[in-house]
Amino acid sequence: MSVVHEFTKGFYKQNPVFKQALGLCPTLAVSNSVESALGMGAAATFVLLCSNFIISLIRKIVPAKIRIPIYIVVIATFVTIVDLAMAGFLPALHKTLGIFVPLIVVNCIILGRAEAYAGKNNVGLSIVDGLGMGLGFTCALLLLGAIREFLGNGSLLGIPILSANFEPVLIMILPPGAFLTIGFVLGFFNWLENRRAK
Amino acid sequence: MDKKYFVSSSPHVFANDSIPKIMYTVVLALVPAGIGAIYYFGPRALWIILIAIVSAVATEALLQKLMKRSLTAWDGSAILTGLLLAYNVAPSVPLWMPAVGSFFAIAVGKMVFGGLGYNPMNPALLGRAFLLASWPTHMTIFTDAVPRGGTVSGIDMMTNATPLNVLKSAQGILANPQQFTPEQTREAGEAIGKLYDSLDKLFMGQIGGCIGETSVILLLIGAAYLMYKRYIGWKVPFTFIGTVALLSWIFGGTEGLFTGNPIFHILSGGLILGAFYMATDMVTSPVTFRGRLYFGIGCGMITFVIRRIGGYPEGVSYSILLMNLLTPLLDRWTRPKVFGGRKKNE
Amino acid sequence: MNDILKLGGLLMLITVIAATALAGIYNVTKPRIEAQKALELERALTVALPDAPQEAIFPVQQNDKVAYYIGYKTPDKQDTVGYAFVARGSGYSSVIETMVGVDSAGQILGIKVLSQVETPGLGTKVEEVKYGEQDPWFTRQFLNKSADQLAVDKDGGDIQSITGATISSRALTNSVVQGYQKLLKDNLTQK
Numbered sequence: 210m211s212v213v214h215e216f217t218k219g220f221y222k223q224n225p226v227f228k229q230a231l232g233l234c235p236t237l238a239v240s241n242s243v244e245s246a247l248g249m250g251a252a253a254t255f256v257l258l259c260s261n262f263i264i265s266l267i268r269k270i271v272p273a274k275i276r277i278p279i280y281i282v283v284i285a286t287f288v289t290i291v292d293l294a295m296a297g298f299l300p301a302l303h304k305t306l307g308i309f310v311p312l313i314v315v316n317c318i319i320l321g322r323a324e325a326y327a328g329k330n331n332v333g334l335s336i337v338d339g340l341g342m343g344l345g346f347t348c349a350l351l352l353l354g355a356i357r358e359f360l361g362n363g364s365l366l367g368i369p370i371l372s373a374n375f376e377p378v379l380i381m382i383l384p385p386g387a388f389l390t391i392g393f394v395l396g397f398f399n400w401l402e403n404r405r406a407k
Numbered sequence: 408m409d410k411k412y413f414v415s416s417s418p419h420v421f422a423n424d425s426i427p428k429i430m431y432t433v434v435l436a437l438v439p440a441g442i443g444a445i446y447y448f449g450p451r452a453l454w455i456i457l458i459a460i461v462s463a464v465a466t467e468a469l470l471q472k473l474m475k476r477s478l479t480a481w482d483g484s485a486i487l488t489g490l491l492l493a494y495n496v497a498p499s500v501p502l503w504m505p506a507v508g509s510f511f512a513i514a515v516g517k518m519v520f521g522g523l524g525y526n527p528m529n530p531a532l533l534g535r536a537f538l539l540a541s542w543p544t545h546m547t548i549f550t551d552a553v554p555r556g557g558t559v560s561g562i563d564m565m566t567n568a569t570p571l572n573v574l575k576s577a578q579g580i581l582a583n584p585q586q587f588t589p590e591q592t593r594e595a596g597e598a599i600g601k602l603y604d605s606l607d608k609l610f611m612g613q614i615g616g617c618i619g620e621t622s623v624i625l626l627l628i629g630a631a632y633l634m635y636k637r638y639i640g641w642k643v644p645f646t647f648i649g650t651v652a653l654l655s656w657i658f659g660g661t662e663g664l665f666t667g668n669p670i671f672h673i674l675s676g677g678l679i680l681g682a683f684y685m686a687t688d689m690v691t692s693p694v695t696f697r698g699r700l701y702f703g704i705g706c707g708m709i710t711f712v713i714r715r716i717g718g719y720p721e722g723v724s725y726s727i728l729l730m731n732l733l734t735p736l737l738d739r740w741t742r743p744k745v746f747g748g749r750k751k752n753e
Numbered sequence: 754m755n756d757i758l759k760l761g762g763l764l765m766l767i768t769v770i771a772a773t774a775l776a777g778i779y780n781v782t783k784p785r786i787e788a789q790k791a792l793e794l795e796r797a798l799t800v801a802l803p804d805a806p807q808e809a810i811f812p813v814q815q816n817d818k819v820a821y822y823i824g825y826k827t828p829d830k831q832d833t834v835g836y837a838f839v840a841r842g843s844g845y846s847s848v849i850e851t852m853v854g855v856d857s858a859g860q861i862l863g864i865k866v867l868s869q870v871e872t873p874g875l876g877t878k879v880e881e882v883k884y885g886e887q888d889p890w891f892t893r894q895f896l897n898k899s900a901d902q903l904a905v906d907k908d909g910g911d912i913q914s915i916t917g918a919t920i921s922s923r924a925l926t927n928s929v930v931q932g933y934q935k936l937l938k939d940n941l942t943q944k
Contacts (some may be wrong), residue, residue: 270763272760280762282771326829369884
């Protein structure tokens with residue numbers, strides 16, 4: 210179990226969105242532009258990092274019977290911190306991400322990592338795992354956000370890329386576009402995997 | 408036909424129909440409406456139809472090649488999808504739109520699920536829904552395509568000039584009279600009166616609307632032929648149209664219950680096109696007797712709800728798409744008892 | 754029984770720690786969040802009443818609520834520049850809130866959309882700033898027009914509505930008219 214492997218597995222091999230299909234609700238909801246994808250990714254990564262750290266720290270004193278409520282309390286604390294900090298320092302981003310920041314609490318990636326990894330491994334590895342998974346989640350959001358913003362708005366990060374004659378495919382930044390995009394991207398990754406297996 | 412000694416499981420029914428035969432017959436039945444569209448809206452309608460068909464067939468051929476399937480792009484189903492898609496767009500759309508719509512209809516509506524027979528929803532309608540969500544301005548503006556001979560007199564100046572659009576905005580004004588000037592309220596009332604007086608134009612097709620949905624008479628000619636050939640049944644279209652008529656008679660008026668105009672609601676929008684040609688699609692509608700009745704009633708109810716209180720003036724396409732998704736359930740609920748089979752509780 | 758007490762105690766301990774940490778964070782961020790909200794209001798008021806300096810705009814309270822704002826040329830309440838009010842109209846999928854500034858004759862001095870959740874790509878264009886421009890093009894049309902005579906083109910007015918988003922355009926426009934009429938009423942009772 211090398212540290213490098215623990216870090217990189219989140220990007221492709223065990224990518225939370227594309228391989229584990231976790232956290233799909235926020236993925237679908239906030240991937241309509243690169244900017245909100247980045248904001249959501251950063252917030253989730255921060256929460257994941259902190260919760261993995263704390264949970265691996267206290268893993269020996271947490272009784273198995275009440276581990277889930279304790280994990281949730283820890284996660285909810287960090288989410289509230291992110292929410293308050295964002296409202297105070299990045300009000301514009303807070304407005305666009307809106308309801309989805311509090312919902313990080315129930316993002317299954319975070320509880321999933323706490324349960325599957327941080328509760329069993331030491332502090333150092335858990336931090337690396339949290340960072341890797343968080344960045345993997347961010348990358349997945351960015352990929353979807355870039356595709357959707359490019360097609361649905363003709364821009365990336367709010368800067369127009371395509372000429373003014375391009376008529377944006379509005380559906381891509383509406384909810385159905387999220388399902389279409391994630392369906393095709395998931396299909397693509399499965400196709401890659403199948404080809405590799407052959 | 409004398410060498411067909413197949414050994415197969417039941418049902419041992421042999422019909423002389425093949426997929427291409429049925430598909431091309433439906434295409435043929437749609438031709439009169441197409442000719443009517445070209446007459447009313449000019450050669451642009453023809454271009455849109457051709458582009459949609461070419462794009463649909465090309466997409467299907469390309470994807471079948473990529474998926475290493477046998478090439479069946481010429482079995483007529485892709486042509487029918489392209490044709491129906493073209494019938495479902497406004498005559499003034501840019502010419503790239505039918506191409507993109509057909510591509511989406513075939514690629515996402517059909518081939519992704521495994522090709523003809525596996526698609527849960529009507530591909531042409533899915534293509535239309537995609538276009539409507541993506542480029543709503545092109546899909547909902549009908550003023551740039553005034554039919555030959557002018558549209559329904561007196562209401563030409565409204566920018567969204569389909570009869571259902573006019574009805575919706577007029578009813579919107581009448582529902583909240585305090586927000587508008589008395590003059591506007593009066594005009595709204597007059598507009599509704601004019602609409603109800605021009606049922607003959609609605610019947611002939613001299614109104615604004617999507618390419619293939621306007622001419623009721625031409626669509627009915629094709630539908631009668633298909634019914635004669637028994638390629639479409641009576642259950643879905645008649646329950647569909649009947650439900651819309653009943654509901655619009657009861658709830659469709661502005662002066663209380665039972666003041667609506669059912670004939671107007673039957674003749675306007677895409678109801679005839681949808682009920683006879685798209686809700687009856689063999690792949691995406693139920694096969695059982697009761698299933699078909701429920702399917703038609705469901706389509707009619709959703710259509711009317713969208714027309715009366717929804718955000719869009721027309722709801723035929725969404726109603727069919729939604730009921731398509733219910734089709735497997737309807738078939739399951741209405742499965743007939745096996746003859747001689749046991750009762751459930753025995 | 755003993756077990757439950759032990760587990761419960763531990764859980765309580767953890768929640769107490771979490772709550773304490775949160776209380777601390779809340780106290781640190783509270784002034785900032787409030788400052789952000791005040792700043793947002795201030796910015797909107799500056800757009801609505803461009804000729805009144807920030808410190809010369811005063812809220813007018815009615816029934817313990819801010820009914821509207823009055824802007825003066827100078828902080829000592831000399832020379833009224835105009836009035837600002839919040840207009841609310843039900844759009845296609847949300848309530849569109851705008852801050853509107855008018856002079857004493859009812860001419861619109863400035864307008865800014867405060868919040869809306871309309872359909873992306875259609876209704877959201879009420880706030881759209883075209884690339885390379887400074888202010889949203891839709892609300893720019895309102896400037897220097899009489900607040901009680903606004904109407905979108907489809908209702909016979911001269912506000913060009915957003916293509917494909919008539920409902921949002923009309924909601925915003927009509928809400929400004931209604932907000933202005935309410936302002937007139939409030940202003941009369943005040944005097």
